[in-house]
Amino acid sequence: AQSVTQLDSQVPVFEEAPVELRCNYSSSVSVYLFWYVQYPNQGLQLLLKYLSGSTLVKSINGFEAEFNKSQTSFHLRKPSVHISDTAEYFCAVSDSNAGNMLTFGGGTRLMVKP
Amino acid sequence: EAGVTQSPTHLIKTRGQQATLRCSPISGHTSVYWYQQALGLGLQFLLWYDEGEERNRGNFPPRFSGRQFPNYSSELNVNALELEDSALYLCASSGTGVWGIYNEQFFGPGTRLTVL
Numbered sequence: 001a002q003s004v005t006q007l008d009s010q011v012p013v014f015e016e017a018p019v020e021l022r023c024n025y026s027s028s029v030s031v032y033l034f035w036y037v038q039y040p041n042q043g044l045q046l047l048l049k050y051l052s053g054s055t056l057v058k059s060i061n062g063f064e065a066e067f068n069k070s071q072t073s074f075h076l077r078k079p080s081v082h083i084s085d086t087a088e089y090f091c092a093v094s095d096s097n098a099g100n101m102l103t104f105g106g107g108t109r110l111m112v113k114p
Numbered sequence: 115e116a117g118v119t120q121s122p123t124h125l126i127k128t129r130g131q132q133a134t135l136r137c138s139p140i141s142g143h144t145s146v147y148w149y150q151q152a153l154g155l156g157l158q159f160l161l162w163y164d165e166g167e168e169r170n171r172g173n174f175p176p177r178f179s180g181r182q183f184p185n186y187s188s189e190l191n192v193n194a195l196e197l198e199d200s201a202l203y204l205c206a207s208s209g210t211g212v213w214g215i216y217n218e219q220f221f222g223p224g225t226r227l228t229v230l
Contacts, residue, residue: 094216100147101170
């Protein structure tokens with residue numbers, strides 16, 4: 001069975017500071033990993049994904065995440081955050097045995113302060 | 115191109131009643147997924163439909179059920195509502211879900227169900 005742990009439920013950070021949102025997973029087979037973002041009163045938007053190939057994946061708005069198989073982690077980073085990055089971030093995993101089902105972590109609320 | 119749509123946006127029911135939530139997938143998508151986002155419980159997988167068939171089900175009681183219509187839209191029915199069913203219900207769609215191959219899921223805005 002898969003599981004995802006997001007170690008921080010809330011991360012407060014000042015604007016233009018760097019941020020890291022941590023995600024660890026467990027799965028017995030090859031995994032697909034995702035970060036989704038949820039802005040207030042909205043659905044989920046895919047931020048970035050790792051399916052195969054390069055372990056470092058990047059989004060168009062400056063976020064990046066690195067798949068680390070030995071540490072079973074997929075941490076999300078941004079070197080300089082903006083007020084508009086304030087949102088809830090969810091890490092998710094799917095594996096080759098799970099069909100297309102996603103297992104989500106508990107979410108991390110990123111709060112960017114001016 | 116229209117995204118995944120869900121209706122209604124909000125739904126208020128009382129304990130014991132039934133709720134019906136609807137989802138229209140992106141044109142061309144055949145798979146529909148339902149997730150529950152309850153306060154304090156995070157996002158949990160509920161149901162997966164593909165080509166009109168239920169493919170998989172999360173750890174929810176039988177009073178959570180659904181179906182997928184020939185046009186690939188889907189309904190989620192929750193019978194005998196309980197207070198803890200209050201949550202945001204998210205629907206997602208993707209291309210045909212095939213075991214071993216990942217197809218990206220696109221999410222709708224959700225239906226917020228409140229049980230009083």
